[in-house]
Amino acid sequence: MTALSGRCLCGAVTWETDSPVLWAGHCHCDSCRRATSAPFTSFFGVRRASVTWTGARTTFETSGGRVERSFCTVCGTQMTYQNVIWPEETHLYAASLDDPAQFEPQAHFHYAERLPWVEIDDGLPKYAGSADAGDPMP
Template sequence: MTDGHCLCGAVRFEFDGTPLWQAHCHCESCRRNCSAPVTSYFGVADGRWRWTGTAPAVYVSTPGVQRMFCATCGTPMAYRAEQWPGEIHFYAASLDDPLAFTPEEHVHWDEHLPWLPISDDLPRR
């Protein structure tokens, strides 16, 4: 079992098994949602995860996209999109043990910020 939580600890989640995928996202909407130059996510299949604390607040950031966050401290917690049915995407930095995150690729590389040098050899798409 793997666990994670928001800054204040109110919103908590857990999941069983390994993530479906793990990636760094460089798209503008993720950057703006987190006020960060890159956001790291992992996908978990529905039925393998659950909220164990207060359920997060939800807003629709664009048609077909829901973003979940702690209504108390504002920490972004998860992302769900119609484009990826049957899975939820959690932020790697919210893991109780963020060292458990092992990125496999960079996505939306065409939107990356050139002032943040990235020197790993992960695939970029």
């Protein structure tokens, strides 16, 4: 396993992990779009306990305390998404990788919430919600 590392825009927050990537994909949900100000965001999951951090992060809770997002206190870059559904995982943003070429998406999640002007024909499976919720869309 190649170690992964990343940082925020200003470099005040950095992270490293030697965890294998548990999953990787693009999320189209409204919450992720609003948090990142982008039409969708690209994430990957790793074991939460495997991530080491430097620098100060602030957290923001949503969904009635079920979701926690962290971001750099200096530049505001989104760093993590954590959900009580997956208590052992940290979801990191692919764009924060020091080497973004290490990101290999496997699917689209919450594709039913995608913006109508986003057309994607990359051949990856598209799930209406999370992959935990069932089979890919036709």
